[in-house]
Amino acid sequence: MSWNKLLCNHRELQLLGTLSGGQSFRWIHNKENDEWTGIFSKTVWKLKQENDYLLYQVIGSLLTTTQTIIKNKKQKNTANRIFESLLEQYFRLDFNLSKYYEQWSEKDGLFKSACEQFYGIRMLSQEPVENLFSFICSQNNHISRISSMVEKLCSQYGDEICKHDGVTYYAFPEVEQLAQPEVEPKLRKLGFGYRAKFIQKSATQIVEWGGNEWFKSLQDMKYKDAKQELMKLHGIGPKVADCICLMSLNHLEALPVDTHVYQIAAQNYLPHLRGKKNVTEKMYAEIGDHFRNLYGDMAGWAHTVLFCADLKKFQKSDESNSVVPKKKRKK
Structure with a gap:
């Protein structure tokens, strides 16, 4: 091909x-x-x-x-x-990303350093249903297991797209498919734990509230209002709500704060927060507001670059895993 x-x-x-x-x-x-x-x-x-x-x-x-x-x-x-x-x-x-990188670099020396290697980090525009249920799976989880759970959702409830090289590929299921009463017990058997209840209950709420039209209404709201609406869903807390706002509802000022983001903030920007055992609601708001004041209305995107730069898997990458694309040799 x-x-x-x-x-x-x-x-x-x-x-x-x-x-x-x-x-x-x-x-x-x-x-x-x-x-x-x-x-x-x-x-x-x-x-x-x-x-x-x-x-x-x-x-x-x-x-x-x-x-x-x-x-x-x-x-x-x-x-x-x-x-x-x-x-x-x-x-x-x-989005002309180079222009934004220049603006963020002028405001923040740490960003200026990080973007030398982590240029071209894009904030994906994802489908809200997939984004929301993927991040329900992400709670207290690691990426390989999240990926496995997401694929189980797709193979159990999504439509088959095609077979290729011995692999069957499925679309992400529609929210109506995840709202069925039998979904929770089946997902529990598949190893989803308490997330099974969150998935089925949230799907039921979304269907009752209008499905895709409800998601569209969130895009039209102000960021903080959309976040509050998302947190009415079963099992959706501030971090997952911010992930959905940022990655699929076009609220690019949303900034998900987990322990990893807390460490970046405490070590480099807000030293008075160092040594805290848990991220409180007040700390969460302070960290988000700090980066929104620093970077502006695309703070979530800007901070994603710092997040990538701080990930150990990228720090360990050698030349064979370089982020620089290989040049095609001229014949």
Whole structure:
């Protein structure tokens, strides 16, 4: 299968930090050929970078616009444009990230240092249903287990997209599928623990409140109002609510504070918070407000760069795992 090309300066998008930095849990990196395989918009993708292009393949899709057989070049070009548009939305490529990096670097010396390696960290624009239930799975969990839980949700309740190289790929389930009464006991058997109840109860509430229309209403609200509405869901606390606001509701000032973010804040910005055993509600608000005052209305995105720079798995990466895309040799 040939690769399609989407013009994208490599300084504007870094796949490694963006796709494996804890935003989404459905991407797998093949280090041998530096390709990424993942799922969003009911579509299975392969991605890689080469010079100033984002290369992509569509392995399979459930989108109605792509179910018909492409018979001529014009239809193929139309389909490619649809997929390019999805990629542009997903990676928020309409944002001139270099400009924002310059602004954030002027305000913060730590950011200026971090962005030398962690350029092109994008805030993904995710689908709210997948984002919300993925982060319910993230509570008191680590990334490999979160990824496993998310895939179980998809294989149990999502529609099959395609089979490829011996792997069956599924779309993320609709919220109505997760609201069924039998979901909780089944997920408990699959090892979800208390999260099983959170998933089924929250799904039921969302359906009762209007499903996708309810999510759209949250996008139109002010950030703090949207956060409060999300926290009415069963098992959704401040951190998960902020993750959803930031990653799928376009409230880019939202800043999820966990113990990791607390350590960054206490060690580098708010020394009076050092040595605390727990992040209190007051501390949570103080940390978020500090970074919003520092970075402005995209504080959540800016802080994600610091978060990636502080992750041990990136600090240990050697030249073979460099974030710099490999240049294609000229023949």
